[in-house]
Each structure stands twice: as C-alpha cells, then as structure tokens.
Amino acid sequence: MKVSEIRDILDAKLLCGQDKLDLDILSACGSDLMSDLLAFVKDSCVLLTGQTNFQVIKTAEMLDVECIIFVRGKIPTKEVCDLAKEVGMTLLQTDKTLYAACGLLYVEGLEPCERGDF
Amino acid sequence: MADFVEVYDVTSEDFVTAGDASRNIKRILKKIGLDAKLIRRIAIASYESEINMAIHSYGGTITFEIEGDTIIVICKDTGPGIKDIEKAMTEGYSTASDSARAIGFGAGMGLPNIRNNSDKLDITSSKAGTTLIVTFNID
Numbered sequence: 001m002k003v004s005e006i007r008d009i010l011d012a013k014l015l016c017g018q019d020k021l022d023l024d025i026l027s028a029c030g031s032d033l034m035s036d037l038l039a040f041v042k043d044s045c046v047l048l049t050g051q052t053n054f055q056v057i058k059t060a061e062m063l064d065v066e067c068i069i070f071v072r073g074k075i076p077t078k079e080v081c082d083l084a085k086e087v088g089m090t091l092l093q094t095d096k097t098l099y100a101a102c103g104l105l106y107v108e109g110l111e112p113c114e115r116g117d118f
Numbered sequence: 119m120a121d122f123v124e125v126y127d128v129t130s131e132d133f134v135t136a137g138d139a140s141r142n143i144k145r146i147l148k149k150i151g152l153d154a155k156l157i158r159r160i161a162i163a164s165y166e167s168e169i170n171m172a173i174h175s176y177g178g179t180i181t182f183e184i185e186g187d188t189i190i191v192i193c194k195d196t197g198p199g200i201k202d203i204e205k206a207m208t209e210g211y212s213t214a215s216d217s218a219r220a221i222g223f224g225a226g227m228g229l230p231n232i233r234n235n236s237d238k239l240d241i242t243s244s245k246a247g248t249t250l251i252v253t254f255n256i257d
Contacts, residue, residue, distance in 0.1 A: 035222070039230075
C-alpha cells in the first residue's frame with residue numbers, strides 16, 4: 001500500500017515527506033510503547049502511535065522505518081518534525097484513534113507486523 | 119587493539135539526547151557498507167542499551183569498537199546496578215520510572231531484545247555499575 005493511499009484512508013495530513021508519497025508500505029504496527037516497536041517491527045513497516053516525542057523518530061530511525069502516523073490528533077513539535085526531515089522520514093497526522101486507524105488500514109489489506117526474525 | 123573506537127557519553131534521564139550515540143553508530147556502519155540486516159540488529163541493540171542507561175543508571179559511556187570481523191558495543195554505567203539480572207532478562211519485567219514510561223519505554227523488553235539482536239551478550243553488575251558487552255559477528 002502506498003503512503004498516499006494510507007493518507008487518503010485515514011484522512012490524514014502530511015506533515016513532511018512529500019517526496020515519499022509513492023513509497024510502498026508492506027505492513028503496519030500500532031503502539032505507544034517504543035520497546036514493543038523495537039521488538040516487533042520489520043522493514044517497510046509504517047508505525048502508528050500517539051507518542052510525539054524525539055524518541056519516536058529515533059526508534060523509527062533504528063528500525064529503518066520511513067513513515068510514522070500520529071493518531072488521536074497529536075501533533076509533534078517543530079523540532080521533532082525537523083529531526084524527521086533530517087533523516088528523510090515521512091510524517092502523517094490523523095484525528096482517528098489508534099484502534100480506528102489500525103482497523104481501517106487492516107480492512108484495506110495492510111498486513112500486521114509480526115515479530116522480527118533474529 | 120581495535121581497528122576503530124569511538125566513545126560516547128550517556129546522561130541519566132536526558133530523554134532528548136538519548137539515542138544520539140546509537141544514531142552515530144548506525145551512520146558509521148552505513149558508511150562502512152555492512153549488510154543492512156546486521157546494521158539494523160546493531161542499531162536496535164545499541165539503542166535499547168543507551169535508553170536503558172538513560173532510564174536506569176546514573177549515566178555512563180558507550181564504546182563502539184570494530185575489531186577484525188567483530189563489532190563490540192560496550193555500555194558501562196556508574197550504578198546503581200541491576201538487582202536481579204535473571205528477572206531483568208525476562209520479557210515484561212520492568213523497574214522503569216513514570217517519566218520513562220510516559221515516552222514509551224519500560225515495557226520490559228529492553229534486555230531480552232538486546233540479547234535477541236546480538237551474537238553474544240555479557241552482563242556484569244554491582245552497585246558500582248553495570249557493564250554490557252554486546253558482540254556482533256560480521257559474516
């Protein structure tokens with residue numbers, strides 16, 4: 001599923017990463033727990049979270065995640081957005097809850113992220 | 119003597135700069151051109167260790183070494199030590215503070231995740247400090 005499709009399904013606003021709208025996303029993972037994301041997320045996965053601090057961007061960077069969706073209307077600070085831009089990350093923001101956003105993407109066929117292989 | 123060594127400071131409870139050492143390490147590994155999966159494993163283990171240090175310790179250092187076909191990340195803090203290493207290695211067990219939990223950490227996945235992503239993990243701990251030696255083999 002392309003980032004642009006995800007944006008449309010979630011009625012989301014693009015905060016940065018206009019050049020990545022055609023990026024193919026293979027799976028999704030939703031959590032406010034960075035520790036769980038670090039244990040579960042695979043490549044080409046999109047993150048859905050209500051956390052908007054610096055560590056979300058750094059966690060995603062470690063995981064090679066290229067797109068983050070902030071749910072529940074949460075908006076990160078300019079500094080957090082700047083960090084995302086610096087590493088070429090795409091940020092989306094939706095008013096939907098984590099549950100609703102994950103559900104909408106799931107029914108449209110976006111696979112859940114299974115635990116990574118070690 | 120290692121072929122390459124860099125040392126980074128990690129400050130206790132500084133959740134803005136925490137992770138920057140691991141970001142640097144990842145950048146260096148990318149420049150060297152190692153396998154992407156190996157880089158990801160090293161980055162995750164290093165980042166988890168760094169966050170653990172910021173959450174649980176009085177601060178310390180991360181030493182990143184490349185020695186032949188081995189990469190070693192040494193995380194050394196100045197205390198107060200891990201009371202029960204066996205419990206700390208159990209998924210779901212956590213003693214993290216509310217401030218750490220507020221930013222999404224403290225799920226009790228840190229040490230098990232470091233172990234799972236590394237080729238070898240050695241932990242020694244006392245009240246004077248904890249040292250993690252995390253080793254990765256370059257295939």
